[in-house]
Amino acid sequence: MKVSCEALRQVEAICEKFNNDPGELITILHETQNTLGYLPEEVQAVIARCLGIPAQKVYGVVTFYSFFSMVPKGKYPVSVCLGTACYVRGSDKVLEEFKRVLGIEVGEATPDGKFSLDCLRCVGACGLAPVATIGERVYGRLNPSDIKKIIDEY
Amino acid sequence: MENLITLTIDNRPVSVPKGTNLLDAAASISIDIPALCHMDLKGTCVKNAPASCRLCVVEVEGRRNLAPACATMVAEGMVVHTNTARVIRARKTVAELILSDHPNDCLTCPKCSDCELQRLVKRFNIRKMTYEGAQSERKHEQTAAITRNMDKCILCRRCETVCNQVQTVGVLGAVRRGFDSTIAPTFDRMFKDTDCTYCGQCVAVCPTGALMERDNTDRLLDDLYDPEKIVIAQPAPAVRVALGEEFGYEPGTIVTGKLATSLRYLGFNYVFDTDFGADLTIMEEGAEILHRLRAYLGGDKSVKLPIMTSCCPAWVNFFEHNYPDLLEYPSTAKSPAQMFGAIAKTYWAEKMGIPREKLVVVSIMPCLAKKYECGREEFSVNGNPDVDYSLSTRELAHLLKRANIDFRTLPDSDFDKPMGESSGAAAIFGATGGVMEAALRTVYEVYTGQTLPRIEFRDVRGLEGIKEATIDLNGFDLKVCVAHTLGNARILMDKLRAGELNYHVVEVMACPGGCIGGAGQPYHHGNVEILKARTRAIYREDEGKPVRKSHGNPDIQELYKVFLGEPLGERSEKLLHTHYFNKSSK
Numbered sequence: 192m193k194v195s196c197e198a199l200r201q202v203e204a205i206c207e208k209f210n211n212d213p214g215e216l217i218t219i220l221h222e223t224q225n226t227l228g229y230l231p232e233e234v235q236a237v238i239a240r241c242l243g244i245p246a247q248k249v250y251g252v253v254t255f256y257s258f259f260s261m262v263p264k265g266k267y268p269v270s271v272c273l274g275t276a277c278y279v280r281g282s283d284k285v286l287e288e289f290k291r292v293l294g295i296e297v298g299e300a301t302p303d304g305k306f307s308l309d310c311l312r313c314v315g316a317c318g319l320a321p322v323a324t325i326g327e328r329v330y331g332r333l334n335p336s337d338i339k340k341i342i343d344e345y
Numbered sequence: 346m347e348n349l350i351t352l353t354i355d356n357r358p359v360s361v362p363k364g365t366n367l368l369d370a371a372a373s374i375s376i377d378i379p380a381l382c383h384m385d386l387k388g389t390c391v392k393n394a395p396a397s398c399r400l401c402v403v404e405v406e407g408r409r410n411l412a413p414a415c416a417t418m419v420a421e422g423m424v425v426h427t428n429t430a431r432v433i434r435a436r437k438t439v440a441e442l443i444l445s446d447h448p449n450d451c452l453t454c455p456k457c458s459d460c461e462l463q464r465l466v467k468r469f470n471i472r473k474m475t476y477e478g479a480q481s482e483r484k485h486e487q488t489a490a491i492t493r494n495m496d497k498c499i500l501c502r503r504c505e506t507v508c509n510q511v512q513t514v515g516v517l518g519a520v521r522r523g524f525d526s527t528i529a530p531t532f533d534r535m536f537k538d539t540d541c542t543y544c545g546q547c548v549a550v551c552p553t554g555a556l557m558e559r560d561n562t563d564r565l566l567d568d569l570y571d572p573e574k575i576v577i578a579q580p581a582p583a584v585r586v587a588l589g590e591e592f593g594y595e596p597g598t599i600v601t602g603k604l605a606t607s608l609r610y611l612g613f614n615y616v617f618d619t620d621f622g623a624d625l626t627i628m629e630e631g632a633e634i635l636h637r638l639r640a641y642l643g644g645d646k647s648v649k650l651p652i653m654t655s656c657c658p659a660w661v662n663f664f665e666h667n668y669p670d671l672l673e674y675p676s677t678a679k680s681p682a683q684m685f686g687a688i689a690k691t692y693w694a695e696k697m698g699i700p701r702e703k704l705v706v707v708s709i710m711p712c713l714a715k716k717y718e719c720g721r722e723e724f725s726v727n728g729n730p731d732v733d734y735s736l737s738t739r740e741l742a743h744l745l746k747r748a749n750i751d752f753r754t755l756p757d758s759d760f761d762k763p764m765g766e767s768s769g770a771a772a773i774f775g776a777t778g779g780v781m782e783a784a785l786r787t788v789y790e791v792y793t794g795q796t797l798p799r800i801e802f803r804d805v806r807g808l809e810g811i812k813e814a815t816i817d818l819n820g821f822d823l824k825v826c827v828a829h830t831l832g833n834a835r836i837l838m839d840k841l842r843a844g845e846l847n848y849h850v851v852e853v854m855a856c857p858g859g860c861i862g863g864a865g866q867p868y869h870h871g872n873v874e875i876l877k878a879r880t881r882a883i884y885r886e887d888e889g890k891p892v893r894k895s896h897g898n899p900d901i902q903e904l905y906k907v908f909l910g911e912p913l914g915e916r917s918e919k920l921l922h923t924h925y926f927n928k929s930s931k
């Protein structure tokens with residue numbers, strides 16, 4: 192998938208907003224991902240050029256933080272918590288059920304671009320374990336049998 | 346000395362300057378604390394100190410936890426123990442954990458017996474794989490110059506440090522996290538799809554077999570045993586001051602005579618010398634310097650100054666990738682090795698009646714980028730390269746041992762004629778500042794028409810990153826500058842781009858210390874004294890030569906007389922000069 196020229200101009204504008212300061216790399220990556228939804232190679236190369244740092248540096252940061260993604264997210268990004276509390280209360284089974292219902296693996300998006308599936312470590316709602324989020328919405332005390340119904344709501 | 350700190354290490358008092366780390370403080374009283382990630386080539390800019398391997402841990406009285414000696418600075422009255430049972434056990438455990446995901450294939454690993462991890466395993470008396478964890482499965486790659494097997498990487502980050510801080514190439518770095526973390530080129534690409542210059546300094550500092558040279562020894566054996574082929578050798582200036590180290594000689598031992606004999610015993614049909622190519626380079630590059638200077642002094646404002654040397658293939662890659670707007674500044678002269686190849690496969694081959702396709706030119710180089718340079722298309726005729734391939738100093742040493750040649754007892758011999766004759770000026774190409782000094786010896790005499798009063802130009806010698814000097818050419822102040830490492834080259838190129846670089850001639854070598862510190866040389870394992878000893882040997886080699894100026898080499902004079910004509914003449918331009926490409930990825 193090719194990133195549009197317009198999108199790349201937007202990325203340049205974001206870098207400019209932070210004075211092309213290499214110290215702001217993470218903030219710039221955050222804002223760029225919020226704007227474009229993901230951080231493909233072309234976008235990272237533009238950021239590297241604007242900040243005057245090697246593209247390798249940008250790539251190192253993007254791959255280090257699980258928050259950053261190099262593939263487009265679905266309209267409704269699903270994240271299943273595999274933190275300790277959720278895991279011991281069966282979030283692995285919840286994850287398996289999401290995979291089955293959506294027909295995709297972790298890190299992928301459905302062909303229609305509606306859903307994408309990821310794992311994360313703790314959203315700070317351990318009391319509700321096991322937890323998953325779809326977009327901004329948090330679902331707690333999940334059972335594998337709930338998943339189909341939840342997905343059908345969207 | 347100012348600000349001395351006194352402390353006790355293993356019950357022995359020691360006084361060292363403030364700011365010294367425990368590793369160096371211990372070394373000053375002959376206590377050799379093992380370290381793996383740490384590397385400090387003192388006096389150069391090569392320093393890796395991430396304190397990540399934790400093998401150098403020591404016990405400091407009053408501290409609860411063990412401290413890494415590399416990252417702990419001395420303090421007054423400190424009491425340190427480097428060999429208590431607790432320390433020795435902890436160190437062993439750390440090494441065992443490093444081994445837990447390391448491929449257990451030392452027997453067939455190319456780094457076997459030169460591997461720093463292997464040495465420590467032996468030293469720590471590790472006799473079994475204590476922790477057998479998951480094995481990492483990372484990318485393997487083989488380029489013309491470098492091979493990469495990151496399963497053997499221990500994440501010491503030395504390669505990342507030299508690639509980024511020292512060379513400013515910025516290709517290698519850490520990606521991902523946790524068990525998946527590895528050192529990879531930009532976007533996990535192959536080296537060939539990045540700005541990699543193949544300088545190979547990542548290989549020179551890698552403690553394990555993760556980053557290695559591309560091995561050409563079997564290819565050479567095949568050619569040597571092919572009765573149809575005429576195989577000729579050309580070893581570079583820096584090889585003869587380092588090869589001996591592989592056979593137990595003190596660093597800085599000159600083994601030129603044994604080198605020539607060993608190549609002959611190995612089966613080369615003719616043993617020539619890249620130094621001959623170096624003298625030729627000075628003739629061409631010197632003429633180019635004079636040409637540009639005369640044009641400049643004649644009022645030509647379009648002339649590109651400074652003229653920059655072009656012997657170093659990693660430096661050529663560096664400016665092609667990073668400074669495509671400045672491609673007209675470097676000299677168009679090919680490197681000595683390529684000049685040698687071009688002459689060997691034309692002038693010499695014709696003279697000897699050897700068809701081009703039967704002649705195999707092999708260079709023995711201190712360098713890994715030379716392996717890549719051989720494959721550049723513009724250095725071939727109808728797909729047949731001027732230099733067929735290149736072996737590193739290390740590869741030659743391995744091959745000699747494999748061929749049962751007892752290097753230490755070999756008699757000395759001379760290189761074959763005519764392409765084995767060389768001047769002292771060619772010998773010093775191997776050290777930073779050497780090409781400049783060699784060029785000055787010729788440029789001065791040709792420009793002024795006078796004999797040099799003093800042949801040595803000491804201002805351009807030594808390990809300082811950027812050196813400058815002014816030479817009086819009959820009233821004209823020639824300003825020259827010498828840089829080694831690509832990081833220092835970048836400083837100069839950024840100034841040139843900004844219009845602030847006020848020199849007439851600039852020399853650049855990619856490796857620390859010049860070719861003597863090349864990535865194909867015997868491993869220095871972090872000991873800068875080895876580089877200094879090789880440098881001193883280079884200048885001793887020069888002093889021992891009867892002819893010390895390139896234009897005084899009688900065989901070079903003969904070559905111009907019977908074949909080439911004039912420097913920068915039509916034939917010279919065709920055979921000995923090249924052009925550069927825009928390889929910018931931006």
